Amino acid sequence: MKKKIALLMAGMLTLATLTGCGGGKSPAASTPKAETEVAEGAAAVKPEINLIVAHNQTSLENPYAFGIKKFKEVAEEVSGGKISVTLHNGTLGENESELIEKLTMGAASMVVASPGFMTAIGVPEVDMFSLLYLFDSFDHWEKAVDGEFGNAMKNVIAEKTGNQFRVMGYWSSGVRDVYGKKAIKTPADAKGLTIRTQSSSVQQEFWSKVGAVPTSVAWGELYQALQQNVVDSAENDYTSFMLKEHHKTDNGKYVSETHHDYTTRLLLMDGNFYDSLTEEQKGWIDTACVAATEEERSIVYKMAETSKEKVIADGASVTENADMDIEAFKAIAIPIQEKFVTDNKMENYLELIRTTK
The missing domain is CATH 3.40.190.170 (Bacterial extracellular solute-binding protein, family 7)
Structure with missing residues (x-):
């Protein structure tokens, strides 16, 4: 599966630029630096885990930016500084294909991506997220992805990719x-x-x-x-x-x-890396993912109104x-x-x- 993913990445680079889900006001906008500060009160503790979390949107107004920032805050807080998180807002890859490649190579720990790339690596089932008029409202979407349907899709993705991709949260792009x-x-x-x-x-x-x-x-x-x-x-x-x-x-x-x-976007982690962690470490990450998902969705809903x-x-x-x-x-x-x-x-x-x- 890893070889198959690597072979397909080059062909996906062009495709990823076509799915557009937002970003900065212009391509010439300055690129934010990666955020590396450790949560207040945790700096004296030597991290056990160093995570790199990324998405491809350069605008700090984008909901993804708020989501990964919340992940960092919560992960470093609940772990007492034993997890250190570096954030990349569009600085680790210009498109989702580059981010997925970084994830498979271990150069990123967690990324935000559209589900569609998985159709090219043998998971045609994920194109179900692309079906139009599948959901009637944000409330309907949330109940579906947070319920039996979402859990079933997580299992399909993990099984079909050899646990290469583990869905840590379902995010929205409005x-x-x-x-x-x-x-x-x-x-x-x-x-x-x-x-x-x-x-x-x-x-x-x-x-x-x-x-x-x-x-x-x-x-x-x-x-x-x-x-x-x-x-x-x-x-x-x-x-x-x-x-x-x-x-x-x-x-x-x-x-x-x-x-x-x-829309459905995926907060992804390498499932094999996740499985290698202790139960305590998994708990820290799970808690942070729940908080980050809630934050990202909240910003999406608020910004939908203000953007209109x-x-x-x-x-x-x-x-x-x-x-x-x-x-x-x-x-x-x-x-x-x-x-x-x-x-x-x-x-x-x-x-x-x-x-x-």
């Missing part, structure tokens, strides 16, 4: 909406629009069946692509496209709250979710969901999600 050169309320309104999408095959199938034209554009190049009419529209969460100011372009100023994707306010204040036009024909979009998504779970023998997983309330 709920994704469409923004473009015109408002869309129904699938018919999107007919013929070029739309920058994530690279997931199930998501591209959905937008094709809506009538739009899925297009690949690197996240860092999307502002220019919208500005220069390379694409008519894109889809992402308010915080991500607000931080990149996509809504200030002519092809980004009409936001349509499709709420098609309550900022987008509107900047002059963007918003079609509220209540004014959308969501049922028409769901009617396209549900057959894709059902085909996926049939092909991957995951009907029971879908049932777990649908019956979670």
